[in-house]
Amino acid sequence: MRAKIVSVTNQKGGCGKTNLAVNFAGTAIRHGYKTVVVDADPQGTALQWVGNAEEGAAVQIPVIGLSHAGAKITHEIKKYIDDYDLIIVDCPPAVESPVPQAMLLISDLALVPVVPNPGDLWAATALLELAERMMGVNETLRVALVASIVRPNLGMTKSALQTMATMKDNMPLFKAQINQRAAYPESMLSGDSVHALGSAAKAAIKEIEALYAEAMKQLHLKVEKKS
Ligand SMILES: Nc1ncnc2c1ncn2[C@@H]1O[C@H](COP(=O)(O)OP(=O)(O)OP(=O)(O)O)[C@@H](O)[C@H]1O
Numbered sequence: 654m655r656a657k658i659v660s661v662t663n664q665k666g667g668c669g670k671t672n673l674a675v676n677f678a679g680t681a682i683r684h685g686y687k688t689v690v691v692d693a694d695p696q697g698t699a700l701q702w703v704g705n706a707e708e709g710a711a712v713q714i715p716v717i718g719l720s721h722a723g724a725k726i727t728h729e730i731k732k733y734i735d736d737y738d739l740i741i742v743d744c745p746p747a748v749e750s751p752v753p754q755a756m757l758l759i760s761d762l763a764l765v766p767v768v769p770n771p772g773d774l775w776a777a778t779a780l781l782e783l784a785e786r787m788m789g790v791n792e793t794l795r796v797a798l799v800a801s802i803v804r805p806n807l808g809m810t811k812s813a814l815q816t817m818a819t820m821k822d823n824m825p826l827f828k829a830q831i832n833q834r835a836a837y838p839e840s841m842l843s844g845d846s847v848h849a850l851g852s853a854a855k856a857a858i859k860e861i862e863a864l865y866a867e868a869m870k871q872l873h874l875k876v877e878k879k880s
């Protein structure tokens with residue numbers, strides 16, 4: 654099978670891109686999809702994350718570091734296209750990086766995590782405009798916003814979520830959202846997704862599973878891979 658490519662991208666730093674990329678990959682692997690994360694960010698957070706995994710752990714999330722490739726990342730990624738079902742690309746936050754644009758040209762789905770507050774909404778505009786232009790070139794590209802690091806009890810959250818839902822007609826806001834939870838940074842230490850934390854991370858597991866299911870629908874893939 655030719656891998657589907659999912660890019661996690663937003664120029665805003667710290668909005669939960671790496672968190673979403675690695676937790677998404679850990680979820681897909683648990684549903685039977687052969688999945689790899691491509692770390693396209695020179696910060697190397699995804700690589701460091703999986704470096705914390707215990708040797709012999711039941712689930713190992715493979716991560717390939719391709720931040721050195723710059724705009725040639727698409728060429729590098731194509732080398733892996735027949736080896737995996739899903740390639741999840743953790744894009745760098747730099748505005749001047751050629752990587753988000755290059756990735757949008759070859760992705761099946763772009764997930765744009767946005768923290769629902771005014772500053773993060775403003776900062777997302779440039780990326781959404783770039784994505785809109787790339788949708789004109791890559792006709793199979795779908796783009797969705799994901800509410801990330803959400804604090805549901807904050808007064809501004811509700812109106813920010815409403816704004817996110819209507820920012821671009823062709824870019825829906827996923828129903829599933831990632832709330833602010835200690836389980837996410839804790840999962841970094843486990844070297845795996847929140848699943849590794851077991852029942853202590855029940856709420857986080859439920860929301861990442863819901864998000865995964867919504868993304869798989871966009872990709873026309875079943876939640877469970879039947880071999
Ligand atoms: N839902 C969440 N709840 C709590 N903490 C979170 C959540 N998502 C991310 N974090 C934490 O916030 C920090 C930034 O998250 P992350 O590294 O995923 O963002 P990023 O967009 O990849 O950042 P960068 O732009 O620097 O690559 C990390 O410490 C991460 O563990």
Ligand SMILES: [Mg+2]
Binds near residue numbers: 670
């Ligand atoms: Mg990151």
